[in-house]
Amino acid sequence: MKVIGDRWKKALWWAGSLTAVGLIAFGIVYLVKFERGQEFVDEFLNWKIFKETFWYVFTGLRITVTVALVSEVFILVAGLLVALVRISRVKLFRGLAAVYIDVIRGIPLLLQIFIVYYGVAILGLKMNIFWAGVLALTICYAAYEAEIFRAGIESIHKGQMEAARSLGMGYFKAMRFVILPQAIRNVIPPLSNEFIALLKDTALLSVIGLAEITRRSSEMFGKKFNITPFVVGAVCYLIVTIPLMRLVQYVNKRLSVSD
Amino acid sequence: MNNDYMVEIVELHKSFGHHEVLKGVNLRVKPSEVLVVVGPSGSGKSTMLRCINGLESASGGHIFIEGMDITDHRSDINVIRQKVGIVFQSFNLFPHLTTLRNITLAPVKVRNMESEEAEEKALRLLDRVGLREKAGAYPAHLSGGQQQRVAIARALAMDPDLMLFDEVTSALDPELVSEVLDVMKDLAREGMTMLVVTHEMGFAKEVGDRLIFMDDGLIVEEGPPEDIFTNPKSPRAIDFFSKILSHL
Numbered sequence A: 001m002k003v004i005g006d007r008w009k010k011a012l013w014w015a016g017s018l019t020a021v022g023l024i025a026f027g028i029v030y031l032v033k034f035e036r037g038q039e040f041v042d043e044f045l046n047w048k049i050f051k052e053t054f055w056y057v058f059t060g061l062r063i064t065v066t067v068a069l070v071s072e073v074f075i076l077v078a079g080l081l082v083a084l085v086r087i088s089r090v091k092l093f094r095g096l097a098a099v100y101i102d103v104i105r106g107i108p109l110l111l112q113i114f115i116v117y118y119g120v121a122i123l124g125l126k127m128n129i130f131w132a133g134v135l136a137l138t139i140c141y142a143a144y145e146a147e148i149f150r151a152g153i154e155s156i157h158k159g160q161m162e163a164a165r166s167l168g169m170g171y172f173k174a175m176r177f178v179i180l181p182q183a184i185r186n187v188i189p190p191l192s193n194e195f196i197a198l199l200k201d202t203a204l205l206s207v208i209g210l211a212e213i214t215r216r217s218s219e220m221f222g223k224k225f226n227i228t229p230f231v232v233g234a235v236c237y238l239i240v241t242i243p244l245m246r247l248v249q250y251v252n253k254r255l256s257v258s259d
Numbered sequence B: 001m002n003n004d005y006m007v008e009i010v011e012l013h014k015s016f017g018h019h020e021v022l023k024g025v026n027l028r029v030k031p032s033e034v035l036v037v038v039g040p041s042g043s044g045k046s047t048m049l050r051c052i053n054g055l056e057s058a059s060g061g062h063i064f065i066e067g068m069d070i071t072d073h074r075s076d077i078n079v080i081r082q083k084v085g086i087v088f089q090s091f092n093l094f095p096h097l098t099t100l101r102n103i104t105l106a107p108v109k110v111r112n113m114e115s116e117e118a119e120e121k122a123l124r125l126l127d128r129v130g131l132r133e134k135a136g137a138y139p140a141h142l143s144g145g146q147q148q149r150v151a152i153a154r155a156l157a158m159d160p161d162l163m164l165f166d167e168v169t170s171a172l173d174p175e176l177v178s179e180v181l182d183v184m185k186d187l188a189r190e191g192m193t194m195l196v197v198t199h200e201m202g203f204a205k206e207v208g209d210r211l212i213f214m215d216d217g218l219i220v221e222e223g224p225p226e227d228i229f230t231n232p233k234s235p236r237a238i239d240f241f242s243k244i245l246s247h248l
């Protein structure tokens, strides 16, 4: 991208670095000068509490990752289907998909989780917390990913569909063998970012009692009345999210090189 | 309706919204005929071609391909399209597939042909357009002229009875034009029925059996290419050919 010149980039980098250094220096001076260092460590980075709570919280990582992965499978399928309906030639279908997308994207995920969780219960359906969570995440994220799929499909030149159709392929065959394979490449970067967001949003399922990382951290906080369990939780997320972010960067680079 | 014609167009109308682009086109093309279509920009040449294979749906009138009315909603457009190959100005090769797979895709997925059989056929077609050695290459690595020849081979892989060409050399560098025209000349010699929209008057004279001049959504002149070049009758055609021929 050549939106900002190199000189400006350099200036921004310096401004950012100086700010960071300033903040860190301020923090150190504050802690040392007012002799709050020990207190800070006791509250936030208490080694004893870290050891006591780590395994309990860390066990939640498996649930966090499982619920995110299972949801992602449903989200990809649902998102693609909604996108296809969104661009269908039938006006009514198109409209319905548009309404779904707008409504879902206009409501906080937390509220959707409540609606699904209690809604399922009140309707008398038997669904455990895990699956209720998967359902809520799917309903929500499918709306976002549908828009990503749609943009990906619409970015393919219309000559591609015409060429496929004029060879006698039906609409769905043309989609499947000509349009989607090209569109998928375009949507891999935004979809992987969505997955990282999803992984973090599973934290909201703690409100319905899913024993994932955040839920377990806050249980331990309630017991110990110390911030350290939350720091443990943060570490658990970072173990997954940072490698994922790096992987996404790497894949994006590869994709743009082979273009 | 008459089965003796490859294409029969009767009072074809096409509008985009309030804009009437085709205003009652009548046309008959016999098997093995090479029909050249010329006319000023916006006269409806592409639209007519696109109606013939159903990329645009007619607003009125009828189009018969080998006696089958494609404007009848009961006809299976996907079956008719297999008889009608089209080649576009912008190639429209599938960029995610190799040359070979570009050609085999439709035979395999539409005709359910075995892959080996489709590949053999694709290689024969590539031989025919002089590109066998590019079978494994992706479209992005081919020149415009090569891409267009692959596009022709791709259309031929469905064994069409009729080929439509819409300004297939207009996007090419001048030195690449002849390699594509040569392939088309071979096709014409082998007896393919062809509708060719082109500004290549040399090609029109050499292989065109008949030429139609379109203006403002109507066919205004029709006859042997040579005659129309040298002796156009309508003012629009006189103006058009004087510009094009002086340009050559």
Ligand SMILES: Nc1ncnc2c1ncn2[C@@H]1O[C@H](COP(=O)(O)OP(=O)(O)OP(=O)(O)O)[C@@H](O)[C@H]1O
Binding pocket: B016, B019, B021, B039, B040, B041, B042, B043, B044, B045, B046, B047, B048
């Ligand atoms: N999909 C469309 N929607 C609206 N108008 C269209 C559409 N396609 C074509 N037209 C209009 O129809 C008219 C005829 O277009 P067409 O492409 O058939 O002309 P043409 O004779 O092929 O011209 P050219 O030599 O520039 O290719 C033009 O005025 C064009 O703007």
Ligand SMILES: [Mg+2]
Binding pocket: B045, B046, B047, B166, B167
């Ligand atoms: Mg045109």
